Amino acid sequence: MELVVLCGLQASGKSTFRRAYFPNHEAVSKDLMGHAKRKEASQRRLIMAALQAGRDVIVDNTNPTVEDRSAIIDIGRAHEARMVGYYFESVLADCAARNADRETSQVVPEVGLLATRSRLRVPTLDEGFDELWYVRIVDPAGLEVEPWNIETVANE
Numbered sequence: 001m002e003l004v005v006l007c008g009l010q011a012s013g014k015s016t017f018r019r020a021y022f023p024n025h026e027a028v029s030k031d032l033m034g035h036a037k038r039k040e041a042s043q044r045r046l047i048m049a050a051l052q053a054g055r056d057v058i059v060d061n062t063n064p065t066v067e068d069r070s071a072i073i074d075i076g077r078a079h080e081a082r083m084v085g086y087y088f089e090s091v092l093a094d095c096a097a098r099n100a101d102r103e104t105s106q107v108v109p110e111v112g113l114l115a116t117r118s119r120l121r122v123p124t125l126d127e128g129f130d131e132l133w134y135v136r137i138v139d140p141a142g143l144e145v146e147p148w149n150i151e152t153v154a155n156e
Helices: 014-021 039-052 066-078 092-100 110-119 150-154
Strands: 002-007 026-028 057-060 082-088 131-139 142-147
Touching (some): 002 014, 014 082, 014 142, 026 039, 039 057, 066 082, 092 110
Parallel strands (some): 002 057, 002 082, 082 131
16 A cells, blocks of 8 residues: 655646556545545544555655654554655745646636745655655646755755
8 A cells, every 4th residue: 555645836747647656545635625624633533544444545745844744644554654755846936826827716826836945854764755846837837846855945
């Protein structure tokens, strides 16, 4: 079993990547929960239920902090899932421009982007990932996935 964790600013390409690269994984995203209360608890329950049923899972949220990712990784480890992380290039100006091009109902307020950017920490293998990858948008329709290299991320 595999538990994939996506990390990056809003409008960095996470959901596009999820749909293109992981169509058979069960998608868990707070964005898909509508106005539900206690989204964090709901997310944990959905991840656990999928792993208990033997399904691969992908968590499609910003997951900006070590603490956010740690709760997910703990669940994955408890179910003996392979932990894979994808960090998305998160240049604020680029994400803000893509965000502005979204359908009105999908636009994240600028304050949300800024708040996430201030909390965003680059993931590390030490957090409990078995693999880490770096993803960037190379043109409006393409994504490039590279093996993890902290120097690449440090240049953002």
